[in-house]
């Protein structure tokens with residue numbers, strides 16, 4: 001049976017470990033839990049693999065439903081604001097043309113831009129939220145691995161408060 005050969009760590013890796021490992025241990029002593037199996041909204045226990053992600057935050061099903069409803073409400077608010085703006089600015093543009101205003105053509109693109117700005121904003125927000133959830137799977141995997149590591153350490157080093 002050939003043993004896997006263990007190479008010594010590179011010098012810069014050792015230096016980094018010597019600096020950051022004690023800081024990490026100290027933070028965890030003070031209660032910092034980087035990959036805690038909790039919902040980040042209601043702080044209830046949430047085992048790995050069962051989480052949803054909203055805006056990059058790990059949440060439980062209950063909070064995900066709450067967040068979804070909140071987002072749908074916000075989206076409808078944006079859409080109705082846009083609809084109101086389209087009606088108001090459209091009326092303004094039509095009245096300008098009826099009056100024979102020579103500047104009516106110049107105000108038209110501005111009015112269109114103003115009317116559709118809430119929809120553009122909504123699109124931007126949705127894109128940002130999706131981008132925040134891009135690494136959700138990797139984060140979930142990290143949560144599972146970290147809890148396995150923690151369980152292993154608890155088993156192998158009794159009395160260690162990790």
Ligand SMILES: [Zn+2]
Nearest residue numbers: 039042060063
């Ligand atoms: Zn929750």
